[in-house]
Amino acid sequence: MPTLSPTIDRARLHALHERERQSFRDRNRESAALAREAGAHLLSGVPMPWMTRWPGDHPLFFTGAQGAHFRDADGHDFIDFCLGDTGAMTGHGLSVVADALSAQARRGITTMLPSGDAAWVAAELHRRFGMARWQFAMTATDANRFVLRLARQLTGRRKVLVFDYSYHGTVDESLVTVDAAGHVIPRPGNLGWAVPPAEIARVAQFNDLDSVEAQLRQGDVAAVLTEPALTNIGIVPPDEGFLAGLRALCTRYGAYLVIDETHTICLGPGGATREWGLEPDFFVIGKPIGGGMPAAAYAMTQPIADALDSFLRSDDVDVSGLGGTLTGNALALAAMRATLANALREEDFALTIPLAARWAQGVQATIDRHGLGWSVQQLGSRAEYWFCPPPRNGAQAAAAIDADLDAFMHLYALNRGILLTPFHNMALLSPFHTEADVDRHSEVFAAAVAEVLG
Known part of the structure; x- marks a missing residue:
């Protein structure tokens, strides 16, 4: 199964990723200080080991979350499409x-x-x-x-x-x-x-x-x-x-x-x-x-x-x-x-499933515009993009992972106020998300792809 577009210049992708890493450092000085403090006594500097896999040099430290947004220690507002990897699917702070x-x-x-x-x-x-x-x-x-x-x-x-x-x-x-x-x-x-x-x-x-x-x-x-x-x-x-x-x-x-x-x-x-x-x-x-x-x-x-x-x-x-x-x-x-x-009622899914469809459509529009062999999957109020045709099993999915491209896309989105689910290019929609939130992701995704392809 092909995993990459032949038009992607790996050296360019690496340079773009380094630029985004520096932007992350410049934007998140308070989170960096908290990460250094956490490193004194927490194993790997985090409450759970997989938290080391967030994009950037360290995790962001959040100070509050409400509905479909959260704020970090540096005062930035984020649209949260991760929602605690489903734990906050109902929205934050109900x-x-x-x-x-x-x-x-x-x-x-x-x-x-x-x-x-x-x-x-x-x-x-x-x-x-x-x-x-x-x-x-x-x-x-x-x-x-x-x-x-x-x-x-x-x-x-x-x-x-x-x-x-x-x-x-x-x-x-x-x-x-x-x-x-x-x-x-x-x-x-x-x-x-x-x-x-x-x-x-x-x-x-x-x-x-x-x-x-x-x-x-x-x-x-x-x-x-x-x-x-x-x-x-x-x-x-x-x-x-x-x-x-x-x-x-x-x-x-x-x-x-x-x-x-x-x-x-x-x-x-x-x-x-x-x-x-x-x-x-x-x-x-x-x-x-x-x-x-x-x-x-x-x-x-x-x-x-x-x-x-x-x-x-x-x-x-x-x-x-x-x-x-x-x-x-x-x-x-x-x-x-x-x-x-x-929560998690019929009326909630009547809002969230169409929002997931809109998210998927926004991503698909960029894929089509550039003629990429990528794909989007929607599952109810959840959606995800792949850098390959749709996999049919876990082995194909694992083989299709492009870690470098994943890392860049996640960090690019994070630096522009969007949090995706770690380990995947996935979004989960809550009743508190808006069409404007979804369209902002479509805009940022389109800009990231345009930069990668040059």
């Missing part, structure tokens, strides 16, 4: 969530007892996604781990099938890829893996049912874990019939189908599960349902819940590997109730 958090914090944050919000949230999630029985987690990573434990318990099988270059948080089974011979190996960057990945994972290619069946035929897969469309190696939509075929294969070979909708809720209030009529055995949702508060949930069908009941009511459930002391705490549940009652 007053209803802030009020709920404040009120609940004064009543008590955690007691290891259920609050009345738990039943309301579970009922609302059932209404949206159709799954019968729900439990809570702090993150989608945790929820995925819990679901995989349950699938192994019920099937007596050890392995999990994931798609090449998929991502489901820091779940060991998903931080894998395959080598040239098709052997399962740790994904580059995977640190300190406990066992050889081939002992716990199988890998197939997205949009390739033959690849899936070849792995399931081995008879040792407890569950297939997937997003309905890949989003963490960029947006890779499913081919027509792929998800239905995947469902059929899971049934045929006795593996549970786990759908992770942490990002694909961008398709609507009930995510792809409702929009596309999916039938998962287990279901996971995280990040946006707490309005920015750490919160997640997982669900299962009624037959699975019935089969698990005796295990989950045992005296040893506290060491089952499910949950934790702060899981399902009253503060997180209050945030989920406030968020689900007031």
Whole structure:
């Protein structure tokens, strides 16, 4: 798959990137000072290691965020198309969530007892996604781990099938890829893996049912874990019939189908599960349902819940590997109730999906103007551009990455008041974005491309 336009002069691109780096330094002296201070005691100078990958010499330090914008320590205003990588999909600083958090914090944050919000949230999630029985987690990573434990318990099988270059948080089974011979190996960057990945994972290619069946035929897969469309190696939509075929294969070979909708809720209030009529055995949702508060949930069908009941009511459930002391705490549940009652609704997606379409159209207009072999994908209220034709699986997407061009485009946008999702050329739209915000990105994107092409 071609990844670059032959008209791009790499020396020119490097010079432009160095110019933008100097502009970043000149603009962000207060953030630079804060970064030096953070470097004294924080590992790698950041709260989480991947924060070193923001464009520029150091991360920006933000001082406030509201709606679709945030301000940094140097007083610059930014249009935020990252939105906390989906965590702030509802927009920053929702007053209803802030009020709920404040009120609940004064009543008590955690007691290891259920609050009345738990039943309301579970009922609302059932209404949206159709799954019968729900439990809570702090993150989608945790929820995925819990679901995989349950699938192994019920099937007596050890392995999990994931798609090449998929991502489901820091779940060991998903931080894998395959080598040239098709052997399962740790994904580059995977640190300190406990066992050889081939002992716990199988890998197939997205949009390739033959690849899936070849792995399931081995008879040792407890569950297939997937997003309905890949989003963490960029947006890779499913081919027509792929998800239905995947469902059929899971049934045929006795593996549970786990759908992770942490990002694909961008398709609507009930995510792809409702929009596309999916039938998962287990279901996971995280990040946006707490309005920015750490919160997640997982669900299962009624037959699975019935089969698990005796295990989950045992005296040893506290060491089952499910949950934790702060899981399902009253503060997180209050945030989920406030968020689900007031955001991620039909009327919100009626605003955000057309904005994502406008964003994609603005990018496509520049691609067409220059006759580039690039592409744009839209998935509900999310959109992304590629420096290649649309990939059909994660391996193609990974091979298409142009790190130098990515770095320049992100920094060019950042220096002009636009934040994109790190690791991707992706935008997520909230109800607080405006057409003017979108058009500003189209303008900046067009200017960046014109400079690169000379």
